[in-house]
Amino acid sequence: MSRAWIFLLIAAFIGNNRLISQIVLKGQITDSSRQPIAGVNVIIHQNKSGVISAPDGSYQIPWPGNLKVISVEYSFFGFKSRLETINLPEGQPKADYFLDIVLLESPLELQEVVVTAGFAQEQDRIPFPVATLMKKDVVGTGAFNLSQAIARTPGVYFSSLGNGVGKPVIRGLTNANLILLNNGIKLENFNFSSNHPFLIDEFNADRIEVIKGPASLQYGSDAVGGVINVVRERPANPQTIQGGFFSHYLTNTNGYLNSLGIKGSGKTLFWGLRASVKSHEDYRDGAGKTTFNTRFNESHLAASAGVRTNRGIFSLNYNYTRPLYGLQNQNTIALFTSKPELLTTGRENQLWYQNLTDHLFTSNNVLFLGKNTLDVDLGYQTNTREALGGAFNAQQQALTIPTFASMQLRTFTYNLKWTLPVKANRFILGVNGAQVNNEADETKPNNPLLDSKINDAGIYAIGDWAIHRNWNSTAGLRYDYRRMESFPTATQTTNQFKVDNTYNNLTGSLGLTYNFADGQFLKANLALGFRSPTMPELTQNGIHASRYERGNPDLVAQRNVQADLNYHWHKSWLTVDVAPFYNIVNNYIYLVATNENAPIGQGKVFQHVQNDASLYGGEAALDIHPAQWLGIHSTYSVVRAEIENQAEGIKYPTFIPQDRLTGEIKLESKKLGFLNRPYIAFEVMHFFEQNRTGQNETVSPRYTLLHARIGTSLSLGKQSLDLFINGNNLTGEAYVDHLSVTKPLGLQMMGRNVVFGLRLPFPFDMTSK
Numbered sequence: 001m002s003r004a005w006i007f008l009l010i011a012a013f014i015g016n017n018r019l020i021s022q023i024v025l026k027g028q029i030t031d032s033s034r035q036p037i038a039g040v041n042v043i044i045h046q047n048k049s050g051v052i053s054a055p056d057g058s059y060q061i062p063w064p065g066n067l068k069v070i071s072v073e074y075s076f077f078g079f080k081s082r083l084e085t086i087n088l089p090e091g092q093p094k095a096d097y098f099l100d101i102v103l104l105e106s107p108l109e110l111q112e113v114v115v116t117a118g119f120a121q122e123q124d125r126i127p128f129p130v131a132t133l134m135k136k137d138v139v140g141t142g143a144f145n146l147s148q149a150i151a152r153t154p155g156v157y158f159s160s161l162g163n164g165v166g167k168p169v170i171r172g173l174t175n176a177n178l179i180l181l182n183n184g185i186k187l188e189n190f191n192f193s194s195n196h197p198f199l200i201d202e203f204n205a206d207r208i209e210v211i212k213g214p215a216s217l218q219y220g221s222d223a224v225g226g227v228i229n230v231v232r233e234r235p236a237n238p239q240t241i242q243g244g245f246f247s248h249y250l251t252n253t254n255g256y257l258n259s260l261g262i263k264g265s266g267k268t269l270f271w272g273l274r275a276s277v278k279s280h281e282d283y284r285d286g287a288g289k290t291t292f293n294t295r296f297n298e299s300h301l302a303a304s305a306g307v308r309t310n311r312g313i314f315s316l317n318y319n320y321t322r323p324l325y326g327l328q329n330q331n332t333i334a335l336f337t338s339k340p341e342l343l344t345t346g347r348e349n350q351l352w353y354q355n356l357t358d359h360l361f362t363s364n365n366v367l368f369l370g371k372n373t374l375d376v377d378l379g380y381q382t383n384t385r386e387a388l389g390g391a392f393n394a395q396q397q398a399l400t401i402p403t404f405a406s407m408q409l410r411t412f413t414y415n416l417k418w419t420l421p422v423k424a425n426r427f428i429l430g431v432n433g434a435q436v437n438n439e440a441d442e443t444k445p446n447n448p449l450l451d452s453k454i455n456d457a458g459i460y461a462i463g464d465w466a467i468h469r470n471w472n473s474t475a476g477l478r479y480d481y482r483r484m485e486s487f488p489t490a491t492q493t494t495n496q497f498k499v500d501n502t503y504n505n506l507t508g509s510l511g512l513t514y515n516f517a518d519g520q521f522l523k524a525n526l527a528l529g530f531r532s533p534t535m536p537e538l539t540q541n542g543i544h545a546s547r548y549e550r551g552n553p554d555l556v557a558q559r560n561v562q563a564d565l566n567y568h569w570h571k572s573w574l575t576v577d578v579a580p581f582y583n584i585v586n587n588y589i590y591l592v593a594t595n596e597n598a599p600i601g602q603g604k605v606f607q608h609v610q611n612d613a614s615l616y617g618g619e620a621a622l623d624i625h626p627a628q629w630l631g632i633h634s635t636y637s638v639v640r641a642e643i644e645n646q647a648e649g650i651k652y653p654t655f656i657p658q659d660r661l662t663g664e665i666k667l668e669s670k671k672l673g674f675l676n677r678p679y680i681a682f683e684v685m686h687f688f689e690q691n692r693t694g695q696n697e698t699v700s701p702r703y704t705l706l707h708a709r710i711g712t713s714l715s716l717g718k719q720s721l722d723l724f725i726n727g728n729n730l731t732g733e734a735y736v737d738h739l740s741v742t743k744p745l746g747l748q749m750m751g752r753n754v755v756f757g758l759r760l761p762f763p764f765d766m767t768s769k
Contacts (some may be wrong), residue, residue: 004594006478006656008594010439018083019151019680020284022762023062023063023088023095023096023097023478024061024063024084024096024097024306024315025060025061025062025063025066025070025072025096025097025099025529026058026060026096026097026098026099027058027059027060027098027099027101027446027618028056028057028059028060028100028101028215028446028733029042029053029059029074029098029100029101029102029103029366029768030057030100030101030102030103031102031103031104031531032102032105032302032539033106033116034102034115036057036058037053037057037076037079038053038054038055038056038057039052039053039101039102039265040052040053040057040059040074040075040076040079041063041073041074041075041076041434042059042073042074043072043073043075043234043600044063044064044070044071045070045072045103045120046064046067046070046071046313046366046368046373046646046709047064047067047280047308047312047313047655048235048308048313049064049235049237049238050234050237050387051062051237051238052237052477055155056370058097059724060096060502061529062238062310063088063097064179064309064310064368066307066310066311066312066368066369066370067088067312067368067370067373067691067710068087068088068370068371068574069085069086069088069371069421070085070086071084071085071086071119071193071210072084072085072086072099072248073120074101074103076307076409078105078106078107078670079103079105079106079107080104081105081107081125082101082103083120083122083408084101084203085421086099086373087421089737095367095602098415104572105572106238106263106572106573107445107572107631108626109572111197112127113584114130114132114209119235119419119426119428119464120528121464124513124515124521124568125385125464125472125474125475125481125513125515126474126511126523127472127512127513127523127525127564127566127575128212128213128474128475128511128512128523128525128526128527128564128566129155129211129212129214129239129511129564129566129579129581129619130209130211130212131153131154131207131209131210132207132210133149133150133153133207133210133258134201134206134207134685134698135202135203135205135206135207135233135256136759138205138664139202139203139206139246139757140151140200140711140726140756140757141726142248142250142726142728142755144163144164144166144238144250144255144278145163145165145166145197146161146166146198146202146208146230146296146672146729147160147166147167147168147197147198147203148160148166148198149202150168150208150210150228150358150469151168151169151561152336153210153664154579154619154620154621154635154636154637155170155171155172155579155618155619155637155639156168156169156210156212156445157165157169157637157657157660157739158168158739158741159174159194159655159740159741160326160737160739160742160743160749161194161328161741161742162283162291162293162294162296162326162328162547163253163280163283163294163328163370164197164278164280164294164296164298164323164324164326164726165195165196165197165294165296165312165325165354165741165748166197167194167196167197167198167247168198168210168226168228169181169212169657170210170212170213170226170228170656171225171226171581171583171606171615171617171639171721172225172617172639172641172653172656172657173224173226173583173615174225174655174742175192175193175194176191176192176222176534176537177222177224177225177531177558178191178222178223178224178225178226178228178341179219179222179223179226179227179228180198180200180226180228180229180230180232181219181228182200182230182232182319182360182362183225183230183317183319183360183364183377183427184229184362184364184375184377184379184412184415184542184742185232185360185362185377185381185415185430185735186219186379186413186434187199187200187360187381187446187722188381188383188409188411188413188434188436189356189383189385189409190383190385190407190409190449191222191534191748192234192271192448192449192450192534192535192536192537193448193536193545193730194655195354195545195741195742196385196605197323197325198228198733199304199317199323199356199358199383200230200319200321201248201259201274201276201300201319201321203232203259203261203276203300204232204261204276204302204319204677205231206209206231206232206233206234206301207231207232208228208229208230208231208366209225209229209231209739210226210227210228210229210596211226211227211228212226212538212564212579212581213225213226213525213527213529213562213564213581213583214226214470214507214509214528214529214560215390215529217416217460217462217476217477217507217508217646218245218415218428218430218432218460218462219432219477219510220432220433220456220458220480221503221530221531221532222457222480222531223479223498223507223529223531224500224530224531224558224560224585225310225496225529228290229562230303232317233263233272235263235265235270235272235304235306235308235315236263236264236265236270236272236387237265237359238265238266238267238308239265239266239267240265240763241262241263241264241265241763242262242263242264242266242761242762242763243260243261243262243263243761243762243763244260244261244759244761244762245258245259245260245261245758245759245760245762246258246259246260246756247757248755248756248757248758249755249756249757250280250722250753250754251296251572251752251753251754251755252283252284252750252751252753252754253281253282253283253294253345253753254280254281254391254754255280255345256275256277256278256279256280256281257276257277257279258277258583259274259275259276259277260274260276260462260753261273261274261275261302261552261561262274262348263304263650264431265566268307268308268309269305269306270307270308270315271303271306271307272303272304272305272503272562273300273302273303273304273452273691274301274302274303275296275300275301275302275720276299276300277297277298277299278296278297278298278299278440278495279296279297279299279347280295280296280347280349281293281295281345281346281714282294282295282326282410283379283750283751283753284289284683284750284751285452285747285748285749285750285751286729286732286733286734286735286748286750286751287734287748287751287754288750288751289748291328291338291748292328292332292333292336292340292353292608292749293326293327293328293332293343293353294326294328294361295326295346295347295348295349296323296324296325296326296349296686297324297347297349298321298322298323298324298346299320299321299322299323299520300317300319300320300321300322301318301319302319302320303318303752304317304318308748310368310639311367311368312365312366312367312368312373313365313366314363314365315363315364316362316363317360317361317362317364318323318359318360318362319359319360319361319362319364320356320358320359320360321356321358321360322356322358322583323354324347324349324353324355324356325349325353325354325356326352327352327353327354327387328742328745329352329682329745330546330745331352331353331389331390331391331457331546332390333745335352335390335391342390342399342611345502346390346750347556349370349388350401350653351388351390351399352388352389352390353387353388353403354385354387354388354578355385355387355388356386357382357383357384357730358381358382358384358733359381359382359383359732360379360380360381360554361379361380361381362378362379362380363376363377363378363379364378365377371420371421372419372420372421373418373419373755374416374418374419375416375417375418375419376415376416376418377414377416378411378412378413378414378415379411379412379413379414379415380410380411380412381409381411381413382408382410382411382654383408383409383410384406384407384408384409384615385405385406385407385408385409386403386405386406386407387403387404387446388401388402388403388404389402389403389404389407390661396399398671403442403444404445404449404523405445405446405448405450406440406441406443406444406447407438407439407441407447407522408438408439408440408726409437409438409440410436410437410439411435411436411437411646412434412435413432413433413434413460414431414432414434415430415431415432416430416431416432417429417430417432418430423765424465424466424486425463425464425465425466426464426465427461427462427463428460428461428462428476428726429458429460429461429463429489430459430460430461430766431458431589432457432458432489433452433455433457433458433461433709434454434455434456434509435455435456436451436453436454436455436456437452437693438452438453438535438649439451440689443491444493445491445543446542446543446544447491448536448540448544448545448549449536449539449540449638450451450486450488450489450496450539451456451486451487451488451489451701452484452485452486452487452539453483453484453485453486454482454483454484454485454535455482455483456480456481456482456483458478458479458480458481459478459479459490460476460477460479461478461603462474462476463475463476467556467645470510470515470516471512471513472513472515473510473512473513473583474509474510474525475508475509475510475511475514476508476509477506477507477508477542478506478507478508479504479505479506479507480502480503480504480505480507480530481502481504482502482503482504482532482533483500483502484499484500484501484502484503484535484538485499485500486498486535486539487537488501488539491542491591492506493740494543495541495613495700496539496540496541496542496551497538497539497540497541497551497553498539498553498769499535499538499539499553500592501532501538501553503532503556503557505530505557505559506712507528507529507530508527508528509513509525509526509527509528509562510527511523511524511525511526511607512524512528512667514524514584519569519570520567520568520569520570521566521567521568521569522565522567522568523564523565523567523568524564524566525564525566526561526562526563526621527562527564527660528560529558529559529560529562530557530558530559530560530563531557531558532557532560533551533555533556533557533589533608536549536551536608537552537589538551538552538553538555538606538608539551539553540608542600543600543601546560546600546601546605547598547601547606548600548603548604548605548606548633549605549606549607549608550605550606551608552607552608554608555586555587555589555608555610556587556610557596558585558586558587559585559587560583560584560585560586561583561584562582562583562584562599563581563582563583564580564581565579565580565581566578568592573624573625573626574623574624574625575621575622575623576621576622576623577619577620577621577622578618578619578621579618579619579620580616580617580618581612581616581617581618582615582616583614583616583639584612584613584614584616585612585613586609586611586612586615586720587610587611588613588643588653589608589609589610590608590610590611590643590653590654591606591607591608591609592606592607592609592650593606593694593695593696594606596609597764607692609647609648611643611644611645611646611704612643612644612645612646613640613641613642613643613644613653614641614642615640615641615643616639616640616641617637617638617639617640617663618637618638619635619636619637619638619715620635620636620752621633621634621635621636622634628670629667629668630665630666631664631665631666631667631668631762632663632664632666633663634661634662634663634664635660635661636659636660636661636662636663637659637660638659638660639656639657639659640656640692641653641656641692643692648683648695650695651692652694653690653694654693654694654695655694655738655739656690656692656698656738657690657738657739658687658688658689658690658692658700658702658737658738659687659688659690660686660687660688661685661686661688662684662685663683663684664681664683664684665681666680666681666683667678667679667680667681668680672712673715674712674713674714674715675714676710676712676715676720678710678712678713679709679710679711679712680708680709680710681707681709681710682707683706683707683708683709684701684706685704685705685707686702686704687702687703687704687705687737687738688701688702688706689701689702690738691732693753697738698743700736700737700738700743701735703735704733705728705729705731705733705735706729706730706731706733707726707727707728707729707730708726708730709724709725709726709727710722710724710725711724711725712724719758719760719761719762720761721758721759722740722758722759722760723758724755724756724757724758725754725755725756726754726755726757727752727753727754727755728750728752728753728754728755729750729751729752729753730752731752732751732752733751734748734751735748735749736748736749737749
């Protein structure tokens with residue numbers, strides 16, 4: 001695979017005689033009163049090139065010579081973003097192309113442009129629900145991980161195991177029902193369990209886009225609940241060196257987070273580096289009690305290099321992640337209760353923890369073919385997962401720290417996407433797939449997944465076209481094939497099943513958007529989804545997560561159909577959004593406790609079964625800015641879920657989130673003395689009682705959290721310094737969330753936590769050198 005990457009870069013260099021286009025896109029950017037706007041970000045999406053508008057509002061950016069259609073985004077704080085698709089006229093001479101832009105002022109904090117849906121397009125045109133969070137919004141929360149940061153999005157929640165381990169939950173679905181993409185590559189790191197987090201550095205992202213439901217045909221099996229796309233930060237603008245330093249301190253865990261990134265670009269070559277570290281001690285709950293072994297440590301490294309040419313953009317990327325996560329279970333509670341001196345005060349992981357290592361190599365390339373583009377994304381990932389325990393010997397004297405699980409997952413991923421604009425319409429043809437190989441150390445007793453292979457392949461077509469002046473449609477079809485083979489070896493605590501199964505499916509999506517009045521949109525989307533059973537759901541037969549779990553080799557694929565409606569209304573000072581959904585899941589796979597005694601250990605056998613299920617609910621959001629300095633935000637999210645025929649005597653699935661109501665008041669100003677863009681905000685989050693409980697779940701009482709945040713930007717000569725303070729759970733509420741993995745252990749969530757954060761960007765312009 002490395003040879004393929006090298007070939008692509010060599011081809012880019014020797015196949016491009018004239019690296020810099022003779023056509024330059026030029027213009028001036030003004031507001032509605034024709035006053036120039038300085039500092040506007042101007043980005044060509046196809047080659048990720050960008051510039052900043054000058055003090056007089058002027059801008060100029062090279063147009064890739066082999067490309068006849070480009071999508072250009074204009075964005076600036078306090079203004080509504082704008083996306084322009086420009087078609088180079090036939091016979092256009094090699095001369096400058098002029099386009100003046102007027103941006104409309106808007107205090108609303110909206111992300112108007114989305115790239116996950118297959119095309120760079122304005123969100124108003126997309127018929128299915130997509131939420132976008134920019135990097136500043138994610139890191140500004142001071143959250144412990146990405147899953148926690150995005151969980152403020154309506155319809156999005158997260159399950160937690162301590163602080164470091166978190167998994168997104170979208171409209172009641174999680175784990176193998178969701179896909180997370182890193183730089184266009186699907187992450188494979190044992191996604192079947194809430195104990196196994198997605199390994200990703202949110203500081204290496206430009207934006208995070210969340211698709212709610214199986215509307216994205218590009219990503220194949222497992223996207224029945226949704227897609228989380230972490231879009232890597234863009235290369236530096238040509239002729240610049242840019243970077244930034246982030247630092248957070250968290251009072252509850254005496255925790256810190258530091259992230260340093262630097263990137264540069266010449267006329268054609270670009271490169272980037274980022275390193276991040278996180279370290280936390282055990283947290284204290286709302287009663288001030290220390291929750292033992294919730295400490296965790298993470299280190300991240302990212303590197304990239306590439307070239308922009310008239311023929312395309314070509315890049316190589318590397319991501320390294322090394323986390324250590326403390327574990328909480330019945331064994332740790334018993335051990336630390338009887339011998340608390342075993343866990344010294346501090347942040348070092350000593351016993352009962354996950355030891356993980358992840359390497360991700362990607363090559364992301366876009367070839368320019370006139371009006372068309374060809375995306376070629378290749379990825380190779382190795383994920384090593386070890387779990388270490390801790391116990392006394394028979395004489396209760398010496399402590400042993402055995403490794404009870406050890407697995408290594410190797411994944412090769414390929415994505416090819418051909419984009420064909422036809423007048424105002426756009427079409428995509430794509431092929432993607434993966435080869436996933438797991439190797440387990442059979443000398444370890446509790447591996448949930450032994451030696452296995454998965455071969456994925458899929459082909460799809462998507463179209464987006466304007467069927468009338470006020471009507472837009474998006475539709476597509478996809479075919480998937482998956483073969484799954486396992487090669488189990490019996491251990492002292494497992495005797496897993498052997499499988500050689502194949503799954504295939506045809507899925508589709510049809511959506512309509514109707515702009516029936518100024519700023520008002522009605523959207524509808526009907527989508528089919530598909531996921532095969534995971535390997536543990538098929539093969540598991542032994543101890544996992546301190547209980548005996550059994551798979552079923554005869555499980556069939558889940559298939560679902562989801563209907564979405566969306567009413568959206570926006571004005572310059574107001575946004576209203578209502579989005580109900582109904583999701584019917586055929587052959588929904590879940591885990592139940594049987595009456596059969598476990599053949600090993602204590603307790604009962606937990607069996608993977610499947611029945612039809614339905615999930616329904618929706619989200620509502622209101623954003624009002626009655627004045628430039630005042631913002632009022634409110635959201636409501638609700639999910640209901642039921643097992644249809646209750647064949648196992650179970651009415652409700654487990655891990656269905658509590659209804660959530662949020663309200664925020666935010667005061668901000670463009671300038672206040674020497675403070676730039678100062679703000680202060682107060683937020684209340686109310687979680688309603690969850691009494692629709694699954695098997696072995698208990699009712700989760702309602703609770704209310706009070707948060708506050710304050711921040712500003714300071715000018716330090718030509719540099720700026722962003723500062724913020726976030727206070728979470730300021731009243732010290734003692735509570736247990738319904739999605740907490742440790743709820744059965746009686747462990748409460750984190751108490752009061754204050755986050756102090758700063759960001760120091762450092763741009764450097766090389767054009768004058």
